Amino acid sequence: MNNGTPTASKPRSAARSITVRIKRCDGPGKPARFESFKVPVEPGANIISVLQWIAAHPTTDGGQRTTPPVWDSGCLEEVCGACTMVINGKVRQSCSALIDDLAPAEGDTITLEPMTKFPVMRDLMVDRSRLFHNLRRVKAWVPIDGTYNQGSGPRESPEKQEVRYTLSTCMSCGCCLEACPQFTPEPDPAAWNTSFIGAHAISQARLFNLHDTGKELATQRLDALSGPGGVSDCGNAQNCVKVCPKKIPLTESIAAMGRAVTLHGVKRFFGVKD
Amino acid sequence: MADKRVIVVGGGLAGLAATVRITESGLPVDLFSVVPVKRSHSVCAQGGINACNEVARQQGYSEYEHFDETIYGGDFLADQPPVFEMTHFAPKIIDLLDRMGVPFNRTPEGFRDLRLFGGSLYKRTHFAGATTGQQLLYALDEQVRRREDEGRVTKYEHWEFLRPIIEGQGDQARCVGIVAQDLRTMQIRAFRAEAVVMATGGCGLVFGKSTNSIVCTGAAAARCYRHGVWYANGEFIQVHPTAIPGADKCRLMSESARGEGGRVWVPRRQSDTRHPNDIPAGERWYFLEEKYPKYGNLVPRDIATREIFKVCMDGMGVGGGNQVYLDLTHLPASTLHKLDGILEIYSKFVGDDPHKVPMKIFPAVHYSMGGLWTRHVPKADHRGLEPGNPGQMMTNIGGLYAFGEVNFAYHGANRLGANALLSCIFDGLFCGQSVANFVRDNAPTGATPQALLDAAVADESARQDRLIRGPEGGGSDPNDNAYLIAREMGEEMTAASTVVKTAARLQQALTKIAALKARYARLRLDDTAMWTNQSLAFARATGDMLLLAESILLTGLARKESRGSHYREDFPDRNDADFLRTSVSKFDAAGGTHQLSYQEVDTALVKPRVRNYGKVESTAKSAAPARQPALT
Ligand SMILES: Cc1cc2nc3c(=O)[nH]c(=O)nc-3n(C[C@H](O)[C@H](O)[C@H](O)COP(=O)(O)OP(=O)(O)OC[C@H]3O[C@@H](n4cnc5c(N)ncnc54)[C@H](O)[C@@H]3O)c2cc1C
Ligand code: SF4
Ligand code: SF4
Ligand code: FES
Numbered sequence: 001m002n003n004g005t006p007t008a009s010k011p012r013s014a015a016r017s018i019t020v021r022i023k024r025c026d027g028p029g030k031p032a033r034f035e036s037f038k039v040p041v042e043p044g045a046n047i048i049s050v051l052q053w054i055a056a057h058p059t060t061d062g063g064q065r066t067t068p069p070v071w072d073s074g075c076l077e078e079v080c081g082a083c084t085m086v087i088n089g090k091v092r093q094s095c096s097a098l099i100d101d102l103a104p105a106e107g108d109t110i111t112l113e114p115m116t117k118f119p120v121m122r123d124l125m126v127d128r129s130r131l132f133h134n135l136r137r138v139k140a141w142v143p144i145d146g147t148y149n150q151g152s153g154p155r156e157s158p159e160k161q162e163v164r165y166t167l168s169t170c171m172s173c174g175c176c177l178e179a180c181p182q183f184t185p186e187p188d189p190a191a192w193n194t195s196f197i198g199a200h201a202i203s204q205a206r207l208f209n210l211h212d213t214g215k216e217l218a219t220q221r222l223d224a225l226s227g228p229g230g231v232s233d234c235g236n237a238q239n240c241v242k243v244c245p246k247k248i249p250l251t252e253s254i255a256a257m258g259r260a261v262t263l264h265g266v267k268r269f270f271g272v273k274d
Numbered sequence: 275m276a277d278k279r280v281i282v283v284g285g286g287l288a289g290l291a292a293t294v295r296i297t298e299s300g301l302p303v304d305l306f307s308v309v310p311v312k313r314s315h316s317v318c319a320q321g322g323i324n325a326c327n328e329v330a331r332q333q334g335y336s337e338y339e340h341f342d343e344t345i346y347g348g349d350f351l352a353d354q355p356p357v358f359e360m361t362h363f364a365p366k367i368i369d370l371l372d373r374m375g376v377p378f379n380r381t382p383e384g385f386r387d388l389r390l391f392g393g394s395l396y397k398r399t400h401f402a403g404a405t406t407g408q409q410l411l412y413a414l415d416e417q418v419r420r421r422e423d424e425g426r427v428t429k430y431e432h433w434e435f436l437r438p439i440i441e442g443q444g445d446q447a448r449c450v451g452i453v454a455q456d457l458r459t460m461q462i463r464a465f466r467a468e469a470v471v472m473a474t475g476g477c478g479l480v481f482g483k484s485t486n487s488i489v490c491t492g493a494a495a496a497r498c499y500r501h502g503v504w505y506a507n508g509e510f511i512q513v514h515p516t517a518i519p520g521a522d523k524c525r526l527m528s529e530s531a532r533g534e535g536g537r538v539w540v541p542r543r544q545s546d547t548r549h550p551n552d553i554p555a556g557e558r559w560y561f562l563e564e565k566y567p568k569y570g571n572l573v574p575r576d577i578a579t580r581e582i583f584k585v586c587m588d589g590m591g592v593g594g595g596n597q598v599y600l601d602l603t604h605l606p607a608s609t610l611h612k613l614d615g616i617l618e619i620y621s622k623f624v625g626d627d628p629h630k631v632p633m634k635i636f637p638a639v640h641y642s643m644g645g646l647w648t649r650h651v652p653k654a655d656h657r658g659l660e661p662g663n664p665g666q667m668m669t670n671i672g673g674l675y676a677f678g679e680v681n682f683a684y685h686g687a688n689r690l691g692a693n694a695l696l697s698c699i700f701d702g703l704f705c706g707q708s709v710a711n712f713v714r715d716n717a718p719t720g721a722t723p724q725a726l727l728d729a730a731v732a733d734e735s736a737r738q739d740r741l742i743r744g745p746e747g748g749g750s751d752p753n754d755n756a757y758l759i760a761r762e763m764g765e766e767m768t769a770a771s772t773v774v775k776t777a778a779r780l781q782q783a784l785t786k787i788a789a790l791k792a793r794y795a796r797l798r799l800d801d802t803a804m805w806t807n808q809s810l811a812f813a814r815a816t817g818d819m820l821l822l823a824e825s826i827l828l829t830g831l832a833r834k835e836s837r838g839s840h841y842r843e844d845f846p847d848r849n850d851a852d853f854l855r856t857s858v859s860k861f862d863a864a865g866g867t868h869q870l871s872y873q874e875v876d877t878a879l880v881k882p883r884v885r886n887y888g889k890v891e892s893t894a895k896s897a898a899p900a901r902q903p904a905l906t
Binding site: 026027042043044045046048049052055056058065066067068070071073074075076077078079080081082095096098121122125127128132135136139140141142143144146147149150151152153155156157158161164165168169171172208211213214 | 294295298309310312313314315317318366368369370372373374375377378379380381382383384385386402403405408409412413416417419420422423458487488489519520521522523525526615619622623703755757758761800801803805806808809
């Protein structure tokens with residue numbers, strides 16, 4: 001057998017460079033500024049590979065030495081939700097943002113900014129703790145007895161599996177919250193329980209209410225969605241569903257939970273159990 | 275058990291399963307992770323999770339068969355009792371995940387659907403579309419969130435583990451806590467615990483571009499190694515046969531693509547320039563099917579990878595390059611629908627539609643069979659492990675455990691597809707009980723002098739200061755940085771120590787790593803901010819990766835045989851007489867050297883046999899067989 005370097009062939013396309021403008025900020029409360037970098041792009045390059053290049057060559061296009069930019073990423077294949085940012089004004093994952101699509105010509109410019117609905121930690125990295133907190137508000141879990149062996153779970157039709165699977169691919173990326181006019185920044189964790197919960201958690205409440213054991217907590221989930229910051233705060237702008245990278249039917253989920261909350265309210269009024 | 279606590283480092287499948295089981299036993303857990311646990315690398319797993327099931331059982335399959343496949347797949351290097359226990363425990367894990375609400379694919383009648391996977395002739399892989407890892411991780415993440423809500427788990431997300439704190443020496447050594455850093459405020463502090471579970475995953479980044487997530491540096495394991503934890507079988511790195519090379523990483527095209535019927539081929543005629551869809555069946559070389567009539571495209575990964583690699587090195591790759599076709603275009607829409615998760619990745623990143631044209635793929639570094647050395651306590655007859663025994667998957671340091679990809683215990687010299695998710699969750703659930711029992715049986719660590727903890731923190735602060743200030747007496751190169759060093763390390767490791775290895779090439783790589791270490795010693799950071807300093811964290815990890823790289827090369831050099839993923843061109847045969855042994859590296863911090871020793875493998879249940887998966891000869895020029903093998 002031949003001994004060689006197992007690196008794969010690269011698709012052909014001419015070497016070129018682009019300009020990347022990054023909105024930078026040294027930390028919470030610090031002023032923001034833009035820095036531009038001239039970056040050579042390899043074929044198949046994405047925003048992550050471009051950021052990696054800048055980190056290894058942290059000199060602006062004006063020749064100024066600077067610090068490597070800070071950003072969030074994980075899987076690099078659009079399944080972990082870490083790398084969300086605002087690219088040319090649109091919120092999306094940076095790992096699946098290909099340079100050839102965004103800046104097809106020599107010298108084109110791409111602008112990178114952090115999300116605006118969450119506190120900026122540094123540069124392109126934000127703190128999305130609130131998004132995870134909102135999963136706790138709707139008790140987004142199945143209340144199993146314990147992990148000791150008790151046999152299998154409930155049987156399920158393929159149709160129902162399909163619905164739950166789709167909802168369950170939500171990767172908590174935050175795109176739907178960034179795009180939502182009703183979801184506004186809230187730096188104070190004490191106010192999180194009463195500020196708008198957003199499409200992401202509403203859809204997760206639906207996911208768990210659909211499960212045979214998960215629905216044991218349905219009443220508590222509907223209570224959470226009935227109060228301030230609940231489903232009625234949604235203005236039905238439908239921005240969320242348009243930006244969801246996992247094509248989760250968010251408006252369907254919002255409508256379903258809206259109906260459930262109304263019914264729940266009526267039943268509660270008459271003292272009937274769900 | 276008031277006041278007693280357990281630390282779990284890592285919130286992938288292994289860490290989350292451990293957290294659930296340990297809290298269930300009544301102990302509070304402090305859970306550390308560099309990323310929010312829901313974004314851990316386990317989210318990437320695509321294909322599925324193996325377990326014997328009723329359908330396969332009635333066709334002649336059994337837990338024992340699953341055990342035997344795993345041992346054979348691993349080329350007999352795995353100790354057999356842990357594998358026996360894991361494969362027999364597996365059906366319970368699937369049931370539990372099912373109860374947690376994992377949306378496993380279903381048959382029309384509502385039972386769990388199954389697919390075929392590498393190294394088996396039976397359908398025994400459970401799956402949720404082509405994003406099984408994501409679905410399993412979320413189910414465990416939800417259970418941990420529930421316990422967080424109940425106040426039984428404290429999460430330290432965006433905290434990085436820097437080192438274990440160990441009291442005493444030799445047999446008396448006990449882990450009493452860890453040093454960790456808040457990656458936002460950059461505060462370094464010590465945390466006390468009665469037991470610590472390392473569940474920090476693999477080390478793909480040591481090889482630069484791999485199928486792994488960006489956080490899979492192996493640095494946490496290297497830090498344990500630096501502080502006296504043994505590292506076993508490091509030379510066994512799995513290179514997955516089918517990935518798409520990219521500028522930032524190699525993206526996996528899961529084995530499930532072949533499990534659902536995908537076929538690997540190249541044109542029979544070298545540099546055939548026709549569009550793949552225009553090449554008639556008889557002029558395609560389905561080399562895996564022809565060479566392995568029994569297993570076809572589903573031979574284990576080490577074998578498929580070497581075959582693809584050889585085809586490309588012989589100039590038979592598509593377009594003469596390093597790529598072969600993975601073809602799904604003949605499959606019905608209902609089958610392809612089950613693979614949506616990966617087909618989307620392909621079309622998104624490559625731009626072609628795999629429903630219509632064959633995908634172009636090449637092998638990429640994927641998984642580490644080796645890892646932190648762990649002990650196990652077998653049952654008297656070696657058929658499994660003693661449940662609850664505190665020794666299960668404990669490292670050589672008392673109270674310090676290693677679960678999931680970061681240990682070396684289950685996969686021998688080559689892991690079978692869809693066995694990793696299983697071993698991670700098995701560790702968490704089965705060995706999690708061992709952690710709880712260890713804490714119950716041992717004195718609390720309250721008596722550990724504070725000075726020991728303070729010294730560990732001071733040591734890490736000094737290490738960080740050295741990176742920020744540069745070397746004593748100056749002399750740093752302003753144009754060098756950790757990103758450049760890591761890139762060169764990755765390229766060198768991939769070239770020297772993956773599919774084909776030789777003594778000469780490994781030696782050359784050791785020289786290169788030594789040069790990179792020298793450059794590393796002169797580093798000085800551009801970014802000296804004490805707030806969310808990512809380049810500091812990366813630079814620190816680079817130093818740890820260099821240590822691990824060196825150890826991987828040394829153990830690979832010493833293993834003068836070929837076994838599983840470790841193929842030595844200069845020693846092409848398996849040599850049981852000398853090397854049916856676990857390689858164990860111990861780092862001598864005083865001398866800065868790696869000490870290598872070997873341990874017998876427990877082969878009490880299945881005797882080693884020839885492993886060739888029924889190979890027959892085939893070349894591009896041999897006549898095409900009349901029909902496709904039954905399996906594919
Ligand atoms: C693309 C891909 C597909 C795969 N598909 C399959 C499949 O279909 N079936 C299968 O069985 N296996 C599959 N595998 C393998 C499997 O996914 C992994 O082996 C498994 O997920 C590892 O889980 P883990 O819990 O050990 O670690 P990980 O999931 O890697 O988690 C590691 C955790 O440790 C944390 N951590 C790491 N370092 C530190 C530190 N220094 N300080 C603090 N925290 C730290 C991380 O934040 C993370 O939470 C696949 C692997 C890849 C790459
Ligand atoms: S539909 Fe509701 S949740 Fe979605 S963007 Fe509009 S207001 Fe926000
Ligand atoms: S619903 Fe969609 S956009 Fe919103 S967090 Fe989930 S995956 Fe992201
Ligand atoms: S890095 Fe995981 S979604 Fe982009």
